[in-house]
Amino acid sequence: MLKKQLFIGGEWIEGSNFKELTSPYSGETIAVIPFASEEDVDKAIKAAVGVKKTLKKMPAFQRAEILENVVKLIEENREACARIIAEEAAKPIQTARGEVARTIMTYKFASEEARRLPNEMINMDAAPGGEGRVAYAVREPAGVVAAITPFNFPMNLVAHKLGPAFAAGNPVILKPASQTPLSSYFVAELFDKAGLPKGALNVLTGRGSVVGEALVTDPRINVVTFTGSPEVGIEIKRKAGLKKVTLELGSNSAVIIDQGVSLDDIVDRLVLGAFAYQGQVCISLQRIFVHESRKKELVEKMTAKVQELVLGHPLDETTDLSALISPLDRKRVMEWIKEAVGSGATVAVGGKSKDNMVEPTILVDVDPSANVSCKEVFGPVVMVNSFSNWQQAIEMVNDSEFGLQAGVYTKDISKAFMASEELEVGGVMINDIPTFRVDHMPYGGVKNSGSGREGIKYAIEEMTEMKLVSFKK
Structure with missing residues (x-):
């Protein structure tokens, strides 16, 4: 039987507690999944914090190349990816293949956006007192991103978190849905092969009351991006404090x-x-x-x-x-x-x-x-x-x-x-x-459907901070 481990600091770590993962269709056990403890969360946060400076200083073209490498690896493993999605999520295989195709496109967009982060010049002399100054605004990575994802698109919605985060130079701690962790663990293997620095991606499975709670409330986390129910999203917003928060919640379209x-x-x-x-x-x-x-x-x-x-x-x-x-x-x-x-x-x-x-x-x-x-x-x-x-x-x-x-x-x-x-x-x-x-389109809602926008370019804005630099001549 397939037994998975936690992915922390670029290493596969044995969990202390496990739970059987069953097929939604047949009820048969398809894997054994580790449940992370608060200590595991702390290790993952330390690993992510430890690699922040490395990612921030990494040239944009290198971040883009890592994402391009992931695209190639997913393309080489299309059918394996689709079967993982179909088995753990009971998504019909034809639909699962469509999700894999979209996942590839999402990482392609991310690799492109990594090369064109939006920086801008500011005309300082447009205001009195601004004469003799040159200024520009740059987008810098916001820091450690906590990504909490749902079961329904276990590869593509993960890509919508990881893609913009890595394009912008942020490390990520990913908590996938309890029913669909196999997709995330597989993607972690691919990013490791693609050359992502150790600690830049950590995958923790477990209870939301343990893993999610720790990530949302820990001051070392800078960004929380969540897709799921309005009830959980509202609680995240309440507990996150001054962290940047993106919420993609429900609808009755x-x-x-x-x-x-x-x-x-x-x-x-x-x-x-x-x-x-x-x-x-x-x-x-x-x-x-x-x-x-x-x-x-x-x-x-x-x-x-x-x-x-x-x-x-x-x-x-x-x-x-x-x-x-x-x-x-x-x-x-x-x-x-x-x-x-x-x-x-x-x-x-x-x-x-x-x-x-x-x-x-x-x-x-x-x-x-x-x-x-x-x-x-x-x-x-x-x-x-x-x-x-x-x-x-x-x-x-x-x-x-x-x-x-x-x-x-x-x-x-x-x-x-x-x-x-x-x-x-x-x-x-x-x-x-x-x-x-x-x-690549801006995607998000109003009212109880959430706040912030996904779509790689727009998600990058949510995962970066703007810094103004002004030179006086």
Whole structure:
């Protein structure tokens, strides 16, 4: 049986406590994972602090080359990476391969950004008293980064933490999700081979109450970047003090569909956005608001497409959806479906579960106060409600504690601009689903969806400090 070790200071360290890692699909044990203690966290922080000056003084081209080396190593191990993701996260293998491709692109962007950190000249004589001075502002690494990542994209969301951190010259302590640590340990091996200085990357698995708590509260940590639930994110923000904090939290992303839109052209995108990786995506399409004249047609077309989806083993090439990440999540999703039906919703398709899998489910006419409407399902469930006018649709989308991304389908450019201005979200996708993301764009939300932005260039800004240098002639 595969038994993993902690990665601290460039060395593999035996843990004192271990826990079996089981497959979300079969329940079989796939590895034994170490649980870090507070002493292990302290060792990792000391290792990261010890390499801060080395990384800060490392030329940009060398940091870029290390990231380029990682790109090559992942490319050489594409299938191995995909299988790790599929096994530990129950992500269908085709979807896992897509994540690996995105991970490669994320590190490519990071290597490019390492070579063009944004420094600028300041025209000091623009103000009285500034004559005879030359000044410039530089971006310097903020220091030790604590990266806490979720299970749903165990390689690419890790890349969104490690890539910008190393591009900027920061060491990292990575705490991956308890269900998906194997991806992070594999990536640590690749960075070690790529020439990253020892101590620049440390990987600690274990309980959030031990590892996460220690990282967030320790004064030697300079930056905390977290992707996960709003409840945990709010606690991190409260405990982090003056540390720089980036939070990418939850959502119940919505799309508005105008009456003049061709449903045949968008139905495949809607089904993909709602059910890719069992809906366990931060920007998964959860709420659909369609003009009342098109609701019946849309539900019929989506239902027909959903009935073609295949549930099964994540390593089966034909599988579209597999198991949810845990039995507790399956139970919660089924309870929320039942609650929605109890408050008047209709199940157009799905609504049942088998083993740890939930059928892709479309709910129609959902009460806005139901959990599947106002909370984050993080499961294969989408609701379809109707609107009569455009302003009403925008208000329906905004009636949420979340605001990550939203989609808008319309042929009316004035409606598109109106939506772009009035939707309370971090990103508006015109004529696409809210689930769209490429890895260099600014990505993040408002309200309970978080603060700060990812996307390599923008994450680097979150992980650096600006220093002004002024010369008097």
